[in-house]
Amino acid sequence: MEELLSGYKDFRGGRYAEDAALYRRLGERGQKPHTLVVACCDSRVDPATIFSAGPGQMFVLRNVANLVPPWGSEDSAEISTAAAVEFAVGTLKVKRILVLGHGDCGGVKAAIAAAQSGAPVSSGDDNPHVGRWIAPVTDLCRAKAPALAAAEGDQDRGRLIELETVRYSMSNLMTMPIVSKHVADGSLALVGAHFEIASGRLLVWDRASGEFRLA
Ligand SMILES: [Zn+2]
Structure with missing residues (x-):
């Protein structure tokens, strides 16, 4: 202490x-924050620091691997993230939601290892929920198996899936009625980005191409 x-x-x-x-x-x-950020718990990726935001400017939802579960599942995690999103969009009226992925993500690395080995992410007594939480990321790894096999080096493999987690969460956000409604009427923007810790570089999702580009 x-x-x-x-x-x-x-x-x-x-x-x-x-x-x-x-x-x-x-x-x-x-508070009247302008942005809801969905970020990873990672101690190196503090959204307020990265975007030079002061107190009251960002409403931040953090979890392992910046995931938004699919809308409509009966999982308690879905209720937790949905409550934060509903409050930010419906009550605080944020202007945008940013899903922020990052380099060297431990959750993504564990999912890649699990997908490649076929073994569960974790079976230890200390972290029985980790594997369950990042199971969707393991699924993303399996869906991207050819690209993963073609990628050279752990950093490129990691980034490939880290970007997929951002797309995954953005896609799930759009299945939430309160998000799709406000995106449709133009009062809410949905954006994605990826912060590379070691270099400090930020990749930003480009709506037109669906790709990430250097900011
Ligand atoms: Zn992470």
Whole structure:
């Protein structure tokens, strides 16, 4: 806890002190974020840092491998992500949803290994839910088996599937009635991107071509 409290003291005397009026206004009047970000839990991929966003600007949903489950499944995970999306779109009226994938994603690496070996992602007592959660990513790996086999190196193989997770989540978001309705009336944009940690490069999904291009 000491490590955290030390960081908090720096924040309280630094950023909070500088932005005290902003924090007070946000605390008293509520939030009005412009973007819902669906990102991975990965500690190296903080959306607010990457997009230089301040407090109150981004509503962030994080889970392993930035996944949005298919709408209509009876899984508790679907309820969790759907609740966050509904609140962001229906109540907070965000202008866009960004699905943010990233390089060196551990969830994606585990899914690739499982798809290639045919073994379950995890069977250990410590993480019985990981395999279940990233099963859709394992399916994406199987669907992309020829491209995976042709890719050279772990980084390229990883990126191939990391980009697929972004497409997968964007596709599932569009099956949610509240998302498709607001996209159709032009009040909500659906965007995707991929952050390469080591290089700091950002690839952005291009709607016209369906491909990712360097920002
Ligand atoms: Zn990740």
